[in-house]
Amino acid sequence: MNKEFLTAVADRRTFYGISKESVIADDKLKSLIEHAVKHTPSAFNSQSTRVVLLLGNQHDKLWDLTIEELRKVVPAESFSSTEEKISSFKAGYGTVLFFEDNSIIESLQEQFALYKDNFPVWAQQSNGMHQFVIWTALETEGYGASLQHYNELIESNVKNEWSLPSSWKLIAQMPFGKPTGEPGVKEYLPVSDRVKVFE
Numbered sequence: 499m500n501k502e503f504l505t506a507v508a509d510r511r512t513f514y515g516i517s518k519e520s521v522i523a524d525d526k527l528k529s530l531i532e533h534a535v536k537h538t539p540s541a542f543n544s545q546s547t548r549v550v551l552l553l554g555n556q557h558d559k560l561w562d563l564t565i566e567e568l569r570k571v572v573p574a575e576s577f578s579s580t581e582e583k584i585s586s587f588k589a590g591y592g593t594v595l596f597f598e599d600n601s602i603i604e605s606l607q608e609q610f611a612l613y614k615d616n617f618p619v620w621a622q623q624s625n626g627m628h629q630f631v632i633w634t635a636l637e638t639e640g641y642g643a644s645l646q647h648y649n650e651l652i653e654s655n656v657k658n659e660w661s662l663p664s665s666w667k668l669i670a671q672m673p674f675g676k677p678t679g680e681p682g683v684k685e686y687l688p689v690s691d692r693v694k695v696f697e
Contacts, residue, residue, distance in 0.1 A: 510634045511684070513642025516590040516675030521640040524553060530639065531594065534631045541620035544606055547628045548597040548666055556660075560595075560652075560671070561588035563659065567651045587646065590675030594632055594643075595656065598625055601665040625669050633672060642677035645670055 522530075528551065535549050552560055565584045572580045587593070598621050607614040629645060636643050653668040 506634050506638050510630075510637045511642075511681035512644045513677045513679075513681055514586055514644055515677060515679035516586070516642050516673065517678050518589065518591050519676040520591060521676050526639075527551070527553075527592070530635050531632060534635055535628060538624065538628045538631050540624035541617070542606060542610070544602055544617075544621065544624070546599045546602040546621050547625050548599050549628065549632070550595040550597070550660065550662070551592060552595065553592040557590070557592045557673075558588055559659065560593055560656070561585075561673075563655050564648050564652050567648075567655065571651070587644075587671075587673035590673040591641070592674055594672040594674065596625055596629055596669045596672070597662070597666040598622070598669055599663070599665055600667050601663075622669070629670060629672065636672075636674050640676065641674045642681075643672050643674035645672055647671070 531549060531551050535547065538547070540546060561584050564587075565581060568580055568584065569577065603617050603621050606617050610617075633643050633645070647670055649668045649670070656662065656668060657664065657666065
């Protein structure tokens with residue numbers, strides 16, 4: 499049993515309090531992301547997950563863009579709490595954006611019609627694995643992160659701002675930074691209710 503791996507899995511938590519303080523060099527951060535994307539599995543080895551790393555002003559731009567879109571749909575009387583939440587993400591060091599390339603999924607659906615309905619599901623599963631691997635890898639380096647989903651609200655603007663392909667579908671956003679506090683208390687259901695073993 500690899501205790502280091504299991505410890506990293508357990509230590510990966512949701513951190514909302516993050517700062518812009520650098521924890522590792524940007525080159526190492528980029529290598530970490532690239533390594534995770536290269537080695538995370540996907541059905542039929544489709545490799546349909548796409549990842550965008552935003553740092554510095556580009557990271558700030560994402561959350562400025564998000565707050566402006568939210569301003570259009572959130573009532574003014576309750577906007578202050580929304581703005582505070584988005585500002586906490588912007589306070590971080592960077593953001594990882596997760597996408598799926600639908601052109602690859604559609605190609606596989608054509609090639610393997612028998613599994614047509616499964617390919618979008620399998621793609622989401624692989625995307626979730628990418629999120630988990632990157633989230634855990636960030637934690638092992640000393641970063642705290644959370645997973646956000648402002649997908650439909652910002653997808654069009656994100657693609658336009660960073661000139662991304664139209665076939666890319668935005669799945670999630672992961673703001674990260676040096677933790678400024680501890681994660682919240684997490685409650686666990688009894689593992690015996692969630693795992694069954696038959697010998």
